[in-house]
Amino acid sequence: MRNLLTKAGLFGSMSVAFGSMWWSQQKTESDPITPNPASNSADASSASLYELKLVQVLFRHGARTPLKSIPDVIEAQWVPTLLEAPPHTHIDYVVTDLEGGPRPPAPVEDSYRTKILSGGTFPGQLTTVGMQQLYELGERLRKRYVEETPFLSPTFVPTEVYVRSTNIVRTIESAKCLIAGLFQQKQKDVVSILTTEAESEILYPNYHGCQLLKLLIGPRWAELSTLPGVAADLQSILSALGIAAHQHVDFILIRDDMVARETHGLPVPPALSSWRDTVEERAVDMICHLYEPGKREALQLSVGALLHMLLDNMEKKLEDSSAEANSRKLFLYSAHDTTLIPCLMALEIFDMKWPPYAADVTLELHQNRRTGDAFVKVSYAGQDQLIPGCSGVYCPLQEFKHVLSAHSLNPDIYRSRCNSTGRTD
Known part of the structure; x- marks a missing residue:
């Protein structure tokens, strides 16, 4: 399997999701996200009917060094000064396991540290630009949940905020x-x-911890070169860039390096400029083929446990009257593009554009002030979304649960399916 995936070009932004597999064997990024026209004034004007109970934010990390440079082209210089932390991003924090114990080993991170990019930094490191992007996302959340709506305390209170x-x-x-x-x-x-x-991470598709997912995705990687137009376009761009035929390069790798350069104002190979739109399109074609929403199981195993956790947080908030449940107001999940894409697919709101650095999917749980009924409002990069299968932007909780029922998996079923070699696609 490892050789198969190597030949398929298992690099680029997919690297974190597949990092566990390797271990076991803008300008800003992308185009601006188009607002969903379904965010209509009727839903906006009804906001006063709802009391905000819980917020969950699933977000991509900020801009970073590339995971692998495009071979045989002029390399950008990824120097350490690009990684300096702005003073306003400093806080007092500690990293623990889920029970508050020592931070677990990090084999995926360790794999990055075995390589050095031109300029002296490691692949996949958050840059100053990326740090500022996340700081600004925090400011946007502050405006929404502290200033406009007095929901969160203006000072960090650990009983209010859960960070994973x-x-x-x-x-x-x-x-x-x-x-x-x-x-x-x-x-x-x-x-x-x-x-x-x-082994137990659910914040990205886990190919080490879920053997069935590994079996499902492997052949799909091998099929990528046969997709209509992909192979021909790839050969053309490799020829234009002067990349040797023996190099294992795909559109995801090319896009990752290209966007990282653009975001940091570093030179992009001139021959690549005319190919930019094609690179974006083909990278998305590849990722869509891997998860194939029409074939449920791969998507389900990629994001089902995470979706269940988000739903479970909402149900506990409504059902649990304990002091801890009442005080918890915000769940933050720091993850990856390979987390957001399958989530957006499961919600049927993926816009066929690669999620930019610092993009977020936010789920708000509300209660109708008159009836007590629960509703969920989903936004993507700050834009409210009408979820297919929901009767409005404020989606009744039961409708929202039904929408996710095709992909959500409780932990026991997720583990059982992951350990199975059977398929239901």
Whole structure:
């Protein structure tokens, strides 16, 4: 399987999701996200009918160094000064496991540290630009949930805010920068950023921890070169860039390096400029083929456990009258593009554009002030979304649960399916 995936070009932005597999064997990024026209005035004007109960934010890390440079082209210089942390992003924080114990080993992060990019930095490191992006996302959340709606305390309170990250430095640092922006570096206690061991991570498609997912995705990688237009376009761009035929390069790798350069104002190979739109399109074609929403199981195993956790958080908020449940107001999950894309697919709101650095999917739980009925409102990069299958932007909780029922998996079923070699696609 490892050789198969190597030949398929298993690099680029997919690297974090597939990092566990390797271990076991803008300008800003992208186009601006188009607002969903379904965010209509009727829903906006009805906001006063609803009381906000819980907010969950699933977000991509900020801009970073590339995971692998395009071979045989002029390399950008990824120098250490690009990684300096702005003083306003500093907070007092600690990284622990999910139970508050020591941070687990980080084999995916360790794999990045075995390579050095031209200029002296490691692949996949959060840059100053990325830190500022997450700080600004935190500021946007502050405006929404502290200033416009007095929902959160203006100072970080650990009983109000739960912070979880994948066990990778760029996502941990991204969470830290978001908190700094959200609470303007004001905190009543140390911020605990929780993470877990690689085998049990559910904040990205886990090919090491879920053997069935590995079996499902492997052949799809091998099929990518046969997709209509992909192989021909790839050969043309490799020829234009002067990349040798023996190099293992795909559109995801090319896009990753290209966007990283653009975001940091570093030179892009001139021959690549005319190919930019094609690179974006083909990279998305590849990722869509891997998850194939029409074939449910791969998408379900990629994001089902995460979706169940988000739903479970909402149901516990409504059902649990304990002091801890009542005080918890915000869940933050620091993750990756390979987290957001399958989530957007499961919600049927993927816009066929690669999620930019610092993009977020936010789920708000509301209760109707008159009836007590629960509703969910979803936004993507700050734009409210009408979820297919929902009767409005404020989606009745039962409708929202039904929408996710095709992909959500409780932990027991997820583990059982992952350990199975059977398929239901």
